[in-house]
Amino acid sequence: MILSFSSFLAAFAAANVMVLFLAILLRSKSPLSRFGLNVLLLFTAFIGIRMLFPLEFFYTITFPSKVALPFLFSWLFERPFSLPGGISVYLYQILLTVWISGTLCFLFQIISGHRKLQRLIRFLPTLNSTQVSMILKAVQRERNDNTQVRIVQTPHIATPALTGFIRPVILLPDLAFEDEELRYILTHELDHYYRHDLLWKLCFEILSAVYWWNPLMWILKKELSALTELKADDTVIENLDAEKRIAYLECLTRIHKHQVQQFQSSNLLLTFSNARLDSLLYRAYYIIDDRKKRHGFGLIIICSMLLLLSTLFIFESYSISPTAEEESMKIIPEKCYFIKLDDNLYDFYSGDVYLGNVSNPYRDNFKDYPIYTKENEVLR
Template identity: 25%
Template sequence: MFHPLWNSYLSSIFDWVIETSILASVLVGFILCIKIVLKNWLTPRWKYALWLILIVRLILPWLPESSFSIYSILSKGYESSQFFIQENTSIWHVKENIHEPKTSISTQKITKEVPTGGKNNNWNLSVYNILLLFWILGVLVSVFFMILINRRLYIYVGKQPAITEKRVLDIFEKCKKDMLIKKDISLSLSGKISSPTLFGIRNPRILLDENHVKYLNDNQLRYIFYHELSHFKRKDIIINLLMHCLLILNWFNPILWYAYYAMREDQEIACDNLALTFINPEEKIAYGQTIITLLEQYSTYYRTPTLANFSRNKAILKRRIIMIKKFNKNSYRWSAVGLATILGLSTLSLVNINAEETSYKKNIVEQPKKEVEQPKEI
């Protein structure tokens, strides 16, 4: 029973993961290039949206084929590598033909003494099975630790007392009303968890440190709530959890891990961008100072996908402060450049390489091999 499962289902999933991981790595390169080239043209909202295309690319098990695909670079690389190999193979065949009369007897002896290529094929098969087993173990270990950490986190958060101070609750309800959020979201103390942070999916809550409740003024609390509610409004925890599950399948790919952290950076900046639309323009500096104040007291006790919390990275902080200074409410609206970029990248990346084109190129590459081998058969 296990043998058919291993050879059919698991191997098919493994092959799909490897192929998708390679194509997604190419897409990550294109996204990073677009962010550099259109650095001053794309708002934080659109820069973050680029990463959503990557998630779609990793999720979909099947995509239509097209000649206009960014992954054509892989087929061109394959063609170039095959041409290089073929050139060396052709030279080897020419040398073999020159020395063929002298080595015909020894070749026959070697053929008799050396067994057929069955062992080599078995070795290749065993290497594949080892890689498949290694991948499965990596997935199982990752799932185990993810469940363990989140279970401990949910138990810990469940033990934290709710915030009952009227001043804080009134500010929070006012922020929810401003952002048109009707969902019941509770406020709790954070304990050792990095805060402020949004936690949970079905029963979301915002976690605050006890010192934040005591010493932050009304405006500072308002800035915090706008930012954390922006995470809720944008469904960031769901996206983070989904991306983390995809990373478990692609745990072996460092490019995708880098993409995940880059996405989280853009996520924070995009939330700042949304939060700033709910405050007065003259409050931008105060909002930035509040972020700096929070990061000075920041803890990294827990960092999981079910938490949408701040980052202490200095480079990210610098980007956030620059964005806050340059923020303009009109910049949050739909932009033609951003929309065109998303549509263009989606059109070119959410398709696979045309199979007929790839097959045609492969035949062109393999044709010289047959021509070289023909004299040997005469």
């Protein structure tokens, strides 16, 4: 396995194509967006892994690039810029500095936002509600789970949310909920915890921080969030009839109407409702459409082929090694000519450099070069 600038470009291009393909699937409202959520989540993970490990493998086929990549390499690595004080820097050094600085800035925002959230939760009292405790135990009993889950209620958030990688904390907004609504909310949030969605979110927050300059990586993070919410919705509505699905959707809609962001939320927070109207409409379409789900075997094949193709080809900048260049002769076509010898052979020259002899200078490869005699008479 080799890490190089060319392998990075290949992984970058392939991942962008796969992100666009994923976005089309999720926005098409076709059967492809209706089944195979696990497959789509796996495909999303493949994209993330491809971007985190942009390597060239032993089976990768290399194609030379004689124009685009040499031009790019020349600008990045071979043309220094002069700065005051006699300092010379290359373009790749400038871009790398900006890249690393931006990554550190976004990572700092993620960490500081998470710490702010944890400080807020630490000082909030645990919700002491018999209603909530009974429903929580009933939901956990269905999953044969006895994890200690802390529930807090605060006016500082506008939608139920989950945080905590090891010790889960469910946050509830300062609203009155009916028993059925609480069952929907707690089932949804605990499903996030059981499937380790916070770890997924953390990985893709880091990925988007590393590739902050690529807008498609932010789209990928958004699509991951949409997939995890659809998967949690799927768990809630799994055994619900049409009437209760409508009730669940009404719960989502009520929280959406109430959702006005009141503080800078952490990036490591999984919310029950999204403030975007298009997200709510898409989830509504998914919840109401109760057609039987299929297995997504065709989608598995497509995703696997895209992943394989992303590692199969790579373009390398065409160049001649210094050793080969020293041992080779440079031919300048404008200065090439032949000199006719007595034994029907022709010496071939490029300027004053003798390159060898040929027996037929009238072939297509040589038709543009003049022919002279030893006395400098022109034969062609």
